[in-house]
Amino acid sequence: xxxxxxxxxxxxxxxxxxxxxxxxxxxxxxxxxxxxxxxxxxxxxxxxxxxxxxxxxxxxxxxxxxxxxxxxxxxxxxxxxxxxxxxxxxxxxxxxxxxxxxxxxxxxxxxxxxxxxxxxxxxxxxxxxxxxxxxxxxxxxxxxxxxxxxxxxxxxxxxxxxxxxxxxxxxxxxxxxxxxxxxxxxxxxxxxxxxxxxxxxxxxxxxxxxxxxxxxxxxxxxxxxxxxxxxxxxxxxxxxxxxxxxxxxxxxxxxxxxxxxxxxxxxxxxxxxxxxxxxxxxxxxxxxxxxxxxxxxxxxxxxxxxxxxxxxxxxxxxxxxxxxxxxxxxxxxxxxxxxxxxxxxxxxxxxxxxxxxxxxxxxxxxxxxxxxxxxxxxxxxxxxxxxxxxxxxxxxxxxxxxxxxxxxxxxxxxxxxxxxxxx
Numbered sequence: 375x376x377x378x379x380x381x382x383x384x385x386x387x388x389x390x391x392x393x394x395x396x397x398x399x400x401x402x403x404x405x406x407x408x409x410x411x412x413x414x415x416x417x418x419x420x421x422x423x424x425x426x427x428x429x430x431x432x433x434x435x436x437x438x439x440x441x442x443x444x445x446x447x448x449x450x451x452x453x454x455x456x457x458x459x460x461x462x463x464x465x466x467x468x469x470x471x472x473x474x475x476x477x478x479x480x481x482x483x484x485x486x487x488x489x490x491x492x493x494x495x496x497x498x499x500x501x502x503x504x505x506x507x508x509x510x511x512x513x514x515x516x517x518x519x520x521x522x523x524x525x526x527x528x529x530x531x532x533x534x535x536x537x538x539x540x541x542x543x544x545x546x547x548x549x550x551x552x553x554x555x556x557x558x559x560x561x562x563x564x565x566x567x568x569x570x571x572x573x574x575x576x577x578x579x580x581x582x583x584x585x586x587x588x589x590x591x592x593x594x595x596x597x598x599x600x601x602x603x604x605x606x607x608x609x610x611x612x613x614x615x616x617x618x619x620x621x622x623x624x625x626x627x628x629x630x631x632x633x634x635x636x637x638x639x640x641x642x643x644x645x646x647x648x649x650x651x652x653x654x655x656x657x658x659x660x661x662x663x664x665x666x667x668x669x670x671x672x673x674x675x676x677x678x679x680x681x682x683x684x685x686x687x688x689x690x691x692x693x694x695x696x697x698x699x700x701x702x703x704x705x706x707x708x709x710x711x712x713x714x715x716x717x718x719x720x721x722x723x724x725x726x727x728x729x730x731x732x733x734x735x736x737x738x739x740x741x742x743x744x745x746x747x748x749x750x751x752x753x754x755x756x757x758x759x760x761x762x763x764x765x766x767x768x769x770x771x772x773x774x775x776x777x778x779x780x781x782x783x784x785x786x787x788x789x790x791x792x793x794x795x796x797x
Contacts, residue, residue, distance in 0.1 A: 707742030
């Protein structure tokens with residue numbers, strides 16, 4: 375019994391020691407802070423400090439402007455990044471002198487990683503690293519270089535998503551495709567949600583429309599769809615999209631034809647997709663797949679950084695699954711197989727990260743279901759570093775190309791779109 379109590383006492387002491395030791399803070403830097411701290415040009419007062427990148431001095435949570443810029447630069451310290459944040463980096467670093475037969479040797483290395491000043495026995499030399507060239511300089515010129523090192527060459531600006539210097543944030547307005555360019559290797563996700571209970575009905579009273587007690591339709595049945603886009607090159611992208619409405623799949627691609635810059639007065643693209651939806655065939659008493667091919671040619675013109683106007687001719691081949699066997703009393707619009715639309719839209723940015731969008735998709739030829747109307751949609755967008763959230767009001771709950779353009783109704787319901795840049 376005494377032996378057991380002795381073992382219990384030893385165990386308790388070990389446990390207490392473990393708790394005390396575990397309670398002491400373990401100091402370890404996150405990977406990204408370690409990159410900054412180990413950079414020889416980082417200012418010592420900012421090293422190993424969570425407040426260097428975060429608003430909260432303890433770390434975690436929202437980032438401050440430097441932390442956001444560091445993340446945007448993929449957490450890599452480059453000469454251009456050092457130049458953009460001179461208050462966080464030293465312009466140059468001078469080594470301790472080393473004795474030699476010719477006298478003391480000191481080296482001053484510049485943060486631009488292009489130049490070095492050597493001091494050997496009182497003589498100064500400038501080493502051009504990029505040009506592999508060495509030249510002798512006077513003490514005054516060496517002092518001037520150390521005081522104001524030459525800046526690195528300006529990096530070429532590439533388009534980024536969302537494009538903060540353009541009034542359009544997403545590759546769609548609501549359902550209408552835009553001419554926003556893609557980036558090679560970019561991967562993005564698109565999530566759409568459409569509620570089915572209307573909040574407005576055009577032309578008559580709406581007893582079933584959602585009000586405050588119904589949360590304006592937010593607690594009604596809804597359709598949630600998901601898709602993604604991958605930038606194969608800066609001009610070519612592949613897309614795939616899945617909607618539960620008729621178990622619809624839409625996949626295809628986009629080619630950038632023009633980009634509004636320099637002498638090109640507008641942007642233009644071509645988008646081709648194939649829709650495959652599951653339909654019930656009464657004659658076969660079974661379901662089968664029905665394919666529709668879509669072509670869209672979005673053309674846009676940006677007006678400064680405030681607004682952008684879109685004209686999008688669209689054609690859907692085999693948009694009507696009932697065109698093959700029309701009845702004698704079927705209206706003429708339902709006998710046609712194909713569908714032609716000229717979509718019109720605009721995006722108006724009224725804050726740096728917020729825009730109002732509107733679109734109208736009038737059918738100009740082909741298939742027209744009885745009782746259907748042209749599709750309208752309105753939305754308000756808010757963008758962050760990698761997200762674009764859009765609150766939508768639309769008279770069509772469909773979100774694939776041919777279905778969104780052919781199923782407009784008198785009812786307007788709420789929904790939302792979510793765009794997420796994954797890389």
